[in-house]
Amino acid sequence: MPQPYPKEFRDDVIQVALNRDSKTTIGQIAKDFGIHEGTLNKWIRQAEIDAGNKPGNTSDESAELREMRRRNRLLEQENEVLRRAAAYLSQANPADQLCSTRS
Numbered sequence: 001m002p003q004p005y006p007k008e009f010r011d012d013v014i015q016v017a018l019n020r021d022s023k024t025t026i027g028q029i030a031k032d033f034g035i036h037e038g039t040l041n042k043w044i045r046q047a048e049i050d051a052g053n054k055p056g057n058t059s060d061e062s063a064e065l066r067e068m069r070r071r072n073r074l075l076e077q078e079n080e081v082l083r084r085a086a087a088y089l090s091q092a093n094p095a096d097q098l099c100s101t102r103s
Helices: 007-018 026-033 037-050 059-092 094-102
Strands: none
Touching (some): 007 026, 007 037
């Protein structure tokens, strides 16, 4: 996976694109900076969401959501391990279960 562009670079490119004159296209700006036009469009769209000009998840909300999903996956894996361990242990010692039920 390619390395992400530095935040300062993205911010500079977005500012140039937002402050462009009517004759300059997004494609020209993207070409001048050596990035794909779709990438620049995505950056601009996210900048507008972060600024509150468009609806959607801000960058911070998206990062938090990614972290929560990662944590949830980890917890689900831990629960599965505990479930399997409990099932294994309950089958491994049937004599212990009989003693505890007779008391």
